[in-house]
Amino acid sequence: MLILAFDTATPAVTVALHDGTRAIAAESVVDSRRHGELLASAITKVLARGGAAVGDLTAIGVGAGPGPYTGLRAGVVTAQVLGSALGLRVDGVCTLDVIAVQACKGVAGEFIVATDARRREVYWARYSMSGERLSGPAVSLPADLPAGYPMAGEGAALYGGTGGLHGPQGEVTLIEPRYPDAAVLASMVAGRIAAGLDPGPPEPLYLRRPDAREPGRPKRVTPAAAAERVITR
């Protein structure tokens, strides 16, 4: 088994190559504005470091978000094309689930993963201490998240201290990590394949409708006074 996995749903571009048991090469860069530039280069690097050619791959794993649109699509379209061109299985995995699997190693109870949804909102979901998703994913104002849970993910770190997120004591307990790790994503895909599960759809989780308003009547260009004159005459 040789799985190439990557996630671009957060400011991190993370790529890993996994043999079904362990990650054999990985690369992560945090740069929210350059996903389209960094992803393909990082894949090339990881393949070279792992001594693998694209023809050796047996499956693709991709973070399906939720995430701000543009960066998220860089990963999803890359996964769809690689899957189509190489004839490989492609697994979409909820990015919050990946962060949860990373975070649950250090928790003693339920917790929340929250990532930055921009526009002062967060994408979030609630997890059991073993990393199983209990609710979500959803997009909300930080103030509307349930109180009292420790939180992982960049959203918690961004809005935790600014009056956005409040636990019962007025502060949120932040836990690691901030960003998903493609090595963990790959191991989740390996687990799915080993368990004989169908692939998760490699479709983006947007959770929001596109911003667009239907226009009203065209604005008048004739000055009001002139228009009145025409009417009253």
Add this chain to the structure above:
Amino acid sequence: MSRPGSGLVLGIESSCDETGAGLVRGHELLADAVASSVAEHARFGGVVPEVASRAHLEAMVPAVDRALAMAGVTLRQVDAIAVTAGPGLAGALLVGVCAAKAYALALGKPLYGVNHLAAHVAVDQLEHGPLPAPAVALLVSGGHSSLLLVRDLTGDLTQLGSTIDDAAGEAYDKVARLLGLPFPGGPPIDAAAREGNAQAIRFPRSKYADGTADFSFSGLKTAVARWVEAREAAGLAVPVADVAASFQEAVADVLTRKAVDACLASGVDHLVISGGVGANSRLRDLAARRCEAAGIRLRVPRPGLCTDNGAMVATLGSDLLAAGVPPSPIGFAADSGLPVTEVLAA
């Protein structure tokens, strides 16, 4: 002059609302698959970038598969990939660029990130053969209106002039809305104009004789709005066909005059017209007449190749490949403001 090569090139286009995948071998068109999200934008009266980007993601792989099936070739036979690197909508461009990089990676083939405007010029070669150099190109669409001097399609294009405000296609969209015609405005105005009198109303021709190669369509759009409002205020019906024909006449008059002037001023006797507005019947007729009178050879691709498509990108990629130009690095960026002087993203 660009000489056709013999490599099989896949071209991918996603700069606005058309997801295009085209295949060419040299200057031979093998397949041109286009999926348009235009219907999803219609009720908004203009292209909504996020709606377009989502549609590109959904349509990308199916469009490439459709092109391969049309051409009767497999991905493995592709010798190079070309993709629009810019200019265009940033989020929309990114989908095509990432897809093209992934195809290049999967196939181990060279990748050219190309300029959308240069690709609009290149596509004419699929119908009319290698483009003589130098040539002047008039590119008119909803996103751009410019006059270019093309010395070498693979590396030497300069802008002679461009619109200082709205693109010509944008003016069509806005006037269509004023007249209660659907989006995009080009085809319905063209159709309505056929029933109208182009001399009925004398709309202004901004910058008509200012000696530059620049355009301005904002004043024309406002003049049409004012005229329509005055009619309505006076309780009179708006003669839609006459307004459409007179507006279209003003646009075609300015565009063709400036294009012919640019040819004469540059001592160039070949003019290429491309871009979505290049599909407009009045523009094509008037350009043909004025070019003939001025001794200029006019080249206009058929309407389906004037609008955005993957074949135009493949054609430019084919020329770059044949000219031995080194491909783009895998880390090149989509650039929403890529200047026409940069034919290849580096």
